[in-house]
Amino acid sequence: MYKANVTITLRASILDPQGKAMQHALHDLGHDSVTQVRAGKHIEMLIDADSSAEAETVATNACEQLLANSVMEDFSIEVLELESASAA
Amino acid sequence: MYKANVTITLRASILDPQGKAMQHALHDLGHDSVTQVRAGKHIEMLIDADSSAEAETVATNACEQLLANSVMEDFSIEVLELESASAA
Numbered sequence: 001m002y003k004a005n006v007t008i009t010l011r012a013s014i015l016d017p018q019g020k021a022m023q024h025a026l027h028d029l030g031h032d033s034v035t036q037v038r039a040g041k042h043i044e045m046l047i048d049a050d051s052s053a054e055a056e057t058v059a060t061n062a063c064e065q066l067l068a069n070s071v072m073e074d075f076s077i078e079v080l081e082l083e084s085a086s087a088a
Numbered sequence: 089m090y091k092a093n094v095t096i097t098l099r100a101s102i103l104d105p106q107g108k109a110m111q112h113a114l115h116d117l118g119h120d121s122v123t124q125v126r127a128g129k130h131i132e133m134l135i136d137a138d139s140s141a142e143a144e145t146v147a148t149n150a151c152e153q154l155l156a157n158s159v160m161e162d163f164s165i166e167v168l169e170l171e172s173a174s175a176a
Contacts, residue, residue: 058122
């Protein structure tokens with residue numbers, strides 16, 4: 001069993017109103033040192049695969065086909081092996 | 089200048105209908121090996137601070153005061169120093 005941590009971020013050229021709203025709210029709370037905020041998605045998947053490479057392929061296909069908008073978003077994938085789950 | 093990568097996840101005991109919907113959609117696309125999906129948030133902040141520790145404190149306060157719901161969510165913070173930005 002593998003765990004894939006997927007991070008999906010808006011491309012730098014895309015305006016991020018959600019991040020701007022967070023930044024303004026942080027400034028209102030006194031956190032003036034925060035000069036930029038960008039909001040994205042974090043998705044954790046458990047994947048039943050025979051190898052880390054196979055799990056990464058599944059996660060990549062999932063992002064390309066469903067989870068990420070390839071026009072506006074980039075994604076990165078980190079695959080970890082779960083020892084305890086595979087032994088169970 | 090420091091960059092803080094904040095990951096906000098629902099606590100394991102909290103039901104995640106968004107993740108369930110993603111999992112069902114992935115199964116419909118044929119990705120039966122995906123056995124669990126949990127959705128969370130990824131927030132990137134640029135912080136003007138004198139040290140990594142100071143930047144982490146700002147990011148932690150931002151999460152506790154605004155970004156994360158401490159009843160239902162956990163957060164983790166990774167702080168990176170941006171060399172090029174501080175030299176600019």
